[in-house]
Amino acid sequence: MADVARLANVSAQTVSRVSNGESSVVESTRLSVLRAMEELGYRPNSAARALKRGEFRAIGVMTFTLSTTGNVRTLEGIVAAAAAQDYAVTLIPVGAPSQDAVRGAFTRAGELAVDAVVAIMETHLASDAPPPYPPGFKVVVADSDDAGDRHPVVDTDQAAGAVSAAQHLLDLGHRTVWHVAGPESSYAAQRRRDAWQAQLVARGLEVPPVQHGDWTPRSGYEIGLRLAEEPSCTAVFAANDQMALGLLRAFHDSGLRVPEDVSVVGFDDVPEAESYIPPLTTVRQDFEQIGRLCVEQVLGQVRRTGPTTGTTLVPTQLVVRSSTAAPGRTGARRPRRA
Amino acid sequence: MADVARLANVSAQTVSRVSNGESSVVESTRLSVLRAMEELGYRPNSAARALKRGEFRAIGVMTFTLSTTGNVRTLEGIVAAAAAQDYAVTLIPVGAPSQDAVRGAFTRAGELAVDAVVAIMETHLASDAPPPYPPGFKVVVADSDDAGDRHPVVDTDQAAGAVSAAQHLLDLGHRTVWHVAGPESSYAAQRRRDAWQAQLVARGLEVPPVQHGDWTPRSGYEIGLRLAEEPSCTAVFAANDQMALGLLRAFHDSGLRVPEDVSVVGFDDVPEAESYIPPLTTVRQDFEQIGRLCVEQVLGQVRRTGPTTGTTLVPTQLVVRSSTAAPGRTGARRPRRA
DNA sequence: TGGAGGTATGTTTGCGCAAACATTCGAACC
DNA sequence: GGTTCGAATGTTTGCGCAAACATACCTCCA
Missing domain, CATH: 3.40.50.2300 (Response regulator)
Known part of the structure; x- marks a missing residue:
């Protein structure tokens, strides 16, 4: 950044202003800074930025498996919705559907560069103990009905x-x-x-x-x-x-x-x-809607503008094709051919 | 961190040493620091850590869609392999299979907290221009045959x-x-x-x-x-x-x-x-192997111990089940029933 | 018994950035 | 012409951490 500032003959602060798109920079200055950035291949360091701002602009998605249609499509929805808000998505795999694994995942999440977590928890955890969502985390739970009183839950109806x-x-x-x-x-x-x-x-x-x-x-x-x-x-x-x-x-x-x-x-x-x-x-x-709502809820918590509990249900739609029809006149079916 | 240090009656540096698992901390000190961390709910700030160390311990995965089996399973493999090396995975969606979209994704990648990028590029980009992998990025390309001379490529054989x-x-x-x-x-x-x-x-x-x-x-x-x-x-x-x-x-x-x-x-x-x-x-x-190799190659670049070009092919395996058999005696098939 | 060599811990420093505050300068007004 | 004001830009500072270096203290041997 200092190099850019030197090359453009401005202060580092002005470079910062340009790279954050602030308005109070006169057009000529702005252009020369941009040119200097280009020339030096400057990219703002997101670690420093996050350190200064106290946020990462990233959300973690915790999931046990990516091999079910639902999880993958929910993830896609989350990624799309997050990208629209200029948030990145970091994957946090959960090793097994157990309390311990989830706890471990949250420990990792705490050390990861994420502001909040969406936990896709489609299965019961092995034990009956209360769900191990540690306090102090901004969490939204998807596809589950646990924890509705402790974190927002988004689920299909x-x-x-x-x-x-x-x-x-x-x-x-x-x-x-x-x-x-x-x-x-x-x-x-x-x-x-x-x-x-x-x-x-x-x-x-x-x-x-x-x-x-x-x-x-x-x-x-x-x-x-x-x-x-x-x-x-x-x-x-x-x-x-x-x-x-x-x-x-x-x-x-x-x-x-x-x-x-x-x-x-x-x-x-x-x-x-x-x-x-x-x-x-x-x-x-x-699923797209579920992803969108997860992001909305989780960013609501990050920005302290949204609720921290409650359940949101996404409606379904019956799609009638050709595998259903009225039963035969008798109400029983004809004998099997085989 | 300072609070933890104060509570444990040690210096901040010692807290740092404990949280990084360095050996030269005597057991009693170590325990009291851990107790203080526990009590204060201390979590190391990954932004500061990244800023200091100059690396994020995260890799970006760039993909156009998550709706194909191959991409999802490759992603799963990458996530698993990355987790084993204690690396996080950040998703970078590419809006469309075009040069511009890929360029845009790399711009985002540059601002994201990632050390390197795995690009899953299963489709040709619209134009014939050279692939838009910008210089200065540590990139591994999966499922493609382009760019083998500029970045490592991992693909099924x-x-x-x-x-x-x-x-x-x-x-x-x-x-x-x-x-x-x-x-x-x-x-x-x-x-x-x-x-x-x-x-x-x-x-x-x-x-x-x-x-x-x-x-x-x-x-x-x-x-x-x-x-x-x-x-x-x-x-x-x-x-x-x-x-x-x-x-x-x-x-x-x-x-x-x-x-x-x-x-x-x-x-x-x-x-x-x-x-x-x-x-x-x-x-x-x-696919799991592909994911593993992508991670291996990309971390090889991060650590400057691996090659920066070359193609790695993953062998396939023919799985014979019941949909194949010898043709009828005549070499032609019997007439259709329908 | 003096010092060499170690281990455990503390202190200083700066990573790159942006908020907060400071400065400069020109325009507008009386 | 002097004063005020605001826009554009500069300077200082500290975010939280860990490398580098400094210090304290202990053990061991000549």
Whole structure:
């Protein structure tokens, strides 16, 4: 910086003013400073800047895995929203879904150059102890329902999504709706399941036994083979699109037609869902919006203009495609071909 | 820090020594400092630390999109490898696959708290101008073949992978291999295609017309419907698993059996591939390894112990599952049922 | 017993920047 | 013409830390 100042024949402070775009610099000075910067390849040192300003203009995103659609797309949304506010995003991996690992991640976060943290916590932590979000951190929790009283929480409105799926199937005339749930360790899976069940109970309908998958198409396929043996099963709501894909294949392999014999609804609306056979009716999650809200909430805390608790739910949207239809006249399905 | 020093009755320097784990601090002093840190909730300020040390212990990862399997898994590999070296990872989104956007991203990178940059550049930039990697940056380029003479490049050995796929099909007895390529803007797609073609030419075989998809299952499906009309087509090599999935469905819809009538090979080995119907024979890319090598190369530059040019290729592995088999006795396939 | 050589700790200093305050200078007004 | 005011620019200072150097004190040996 001093070199630039010397070359441009101004003080270092003026260089600082130019590089921060302050207005009270006369145009000619400004230009000569810019020229000097260019010539010397000057770049402001962000460490010094952060030290002086007391903030990094960066937020940390804590996540256990990047291998689920939801996490990745939420991350994309966060990155986009943060970039729009001129904030950088630093990734903080959590080694395992355990209390200790999360605590360790926060320790790292404390030493990292971040002003606040978005924790994508889609799974229950192993223990029942209170969530280990240390005090003094500006934290927003995504995809979880824990800690709503200690930090802001942003989540998809899982319950409304599950209800819209069940409702859609019931409105088509199905007598009840089966459910392929996600793993019990997942908050989202639990809430989708609870809402599905509540909806059936509220309508006084029989609640078929829950089938628990693990989010993978393979688990959906295996469950689908079992459901194909159940003549009363004419409508299935799967807790994510991948398991729904497994169901579609299982039904196909079992000689059942979708949607004529069985209707299937998924959850997520992954990009591939419209290319499934048949194109999948599913519940769309707005991950981009979740990312945007996370950033908004977390910057609200940084700037002390936003709340430090409370839950924000992002609405879902039922996308009706070709995997759902009214059941046959009898309300039961035709015999399997296979 | 001063507060901690006062509480522990030592100098600030000793606090610094403790927090950096230096050895020459007697155990009793060390413990009392740690206790004081605990009590005051002290966390070292990483801005000041970075300012003093002249490095951030962070690397930037520049990417155009996070919505492809490859990029996400490469990113995961980078994050894991960086964490192992105690480096943080900051995401630098590139707005569009254009020269200007990349230049802009580098400008941001220069102002960000990163010591070096890994650029995941899987697509050609719009223009033919030389790649806009500005001088003075420590850069490693992933998934590209540009710039190998200016920066280290890490990439999957696309050619070897494509050859292994073609070879596998030819060894099974197929007369030739059709190819569903990725978009022309993709380096990887181009290299897989070239290697496939070269392999056929080297064996003096007929080279069927290339089918260009856009990586999506839908494009694979559409191409598959066309290929189903080609009786001579008994073996297809798709440039990624998603398009292979589309092929599988198209052949199924057309009444062709895989692998009895047509063999299909994919590329990537996505987690779902083993659950496709039938389980997909594919070429596995080792994204984790790519991430690790990117980190290794980039830290080599930071520490001035590694090369600043050169290309590192990561080998692929052919994973044989159930979507490939020898052609029928006649070398042509049985008539379509549909 | 004097000093050499070590270990543990303290003191000084400056990293690069920007806030706060100081200075300069020209224009506007009475 | 003198005074006031404000815009443009300069000077000083300290953010929190760790390298470099300084000091204190202990042990060991001739």
